[in-house]
Amino acid sequence: MYVCLCKGVTDTQIRDAVIDGADSLADVRRDLGVASNCGCCAKCARQVIKQTKQEIACLDDACQVA
Numbered sequence: 001m002y003v004c005l006c007k008g009v010t011d012t013q014i015r016d017a018v019i020d021g022a023d024s025l026a027d028v029r030r031d032l033g034v035a036s037n038c039g040c041c042a043k044c045a046r047q048v049i050k051q052t053k054q055e056i057a058c059l060d061d062a063c064q065v066a
Contacts, residue, residue, distance in 0.1 A: 003044050006037035011048045018052040
Protein backbone atom coordinates (compact mmCIF):
# COMPACT_ATOMS: atom_id res chain seq x y z
CA MET A 1 0.00 0.00 0.00
CA TYR A 2 1.21 3.49 -0.73
CA VAL A 3 1.95 5.45 2.41
CA CYS A 4 3.47 8.56 0.82
CA LEU A 5 1.76 9.53 -2.40
CA CYS A 6 3.97 12.58 -2.95
CA LYS A 7 7.12 10.46 -3.09
CA GLY A 8 5.52 7.15 -4.16
CA VAL A 9 6.72 5.25 -1.09
CA THR A 10 5.03 2.03 0.02
CA ASP A 11 4.72 0.37 3.41
CA THR A 12 7.01 -2.38 2.14
CA GLN A 13 9.74 0.15 1.40
CA ILE A 14 9.37 1.62 4.89
CA ARG A 15 9.49 -1.86 6.46
CA ASP A 16 12.65 -2.65 4.46
CA ALA A 17 14.24 0.61 5.63
CA VAL A 18 13.51 -0.29 9.26
CA ILE A 19 14.90 -3.79 8.77
CA ASP A 20 18.01 -2.16 7.29
CA GLY A 21 18.44 0.00 10.39
CA ALA A 22 16.17 3.04 10.15
CA ASP A 23 14.91 3.70 13.68
CA SER A 24 12.68 6.77 13.37
CA LEU A 25 10.60 8.86 11.00
CA ALA A 26 13.62 11.12 10.57
CA ASP A 27 15.68 8.16 9.38
CA VAL A 28 12.96 7.03 6.97
CA ARG A 29 12.51 10.61 5.73
CA ARG A 30 16.25 10.83 5.06
CA ASP A 31 16.35 7.47 3.28
CA LEU A 32 13.06 7.54 1.35
CA GLY A 33 11.75 11.11 1.43
CA VAL A 34 8.62 10.14 3.40
CA ALA A 35 6.76 13.10 4.95
CA SER A 36 9.15 15.59 3.36
CA ASN A 37 6.59 17.23 1.08
CA CYS A 38 3.04 17.72 2.40
CA GLY A 39 3.52 15.62 5.56
CA CYS A 40 0.08 13.97 5.45
CA CYS A 41 1.68 10.52 5.56
CA ALA A 42 3.71 11.06 8.74
CA LYS A 43 1.20 9.41 11.08
CA CYS A 44 0.83 6.32 8.89
CA ALA A 45 4.59 6.10 8.36
CA ARG A 46 5.17 6.23 12.12
CA GLN A 47 2.67 3.39 12.57
CA VAL A 48 4.46 1.24 9.98
CA ILE A 49 7.80 1.97 11.65
CA LYS A 50 6.45 1.12 15.12
CA GLN A 51 4.77 -2.08 13.93
CA THR A 52 7.88 -3.24 12.10
CA LYS A 53 10.09 -2.58 15.12
CA GLN A 54 7.66 -4.59 17.29
CA GLU A 55 7.71 -7.46 14.79
CA ILE A 56 11.52 -7.44 14.79
CA ALA A 57 11.58 -7.47 18.59
CA CYS A 58 9.18 -10.44 18.67
CA LEU A 59 11.35 -12.34 16.22
CA ASP A 60 14.44 -11.56 18.29
CA ASP A 61 12.67 -12.80 21.44
CA ALA A 62 11.56 -15.99 19.68
CA CYS A 63 15.13 -16.67 18.55
CA GLN A 64 16.45 -16.24 22.08
CA VAL A 65 13.87 -18.66 23.49
CA ALA A 66 14.63 -21.39 20.94
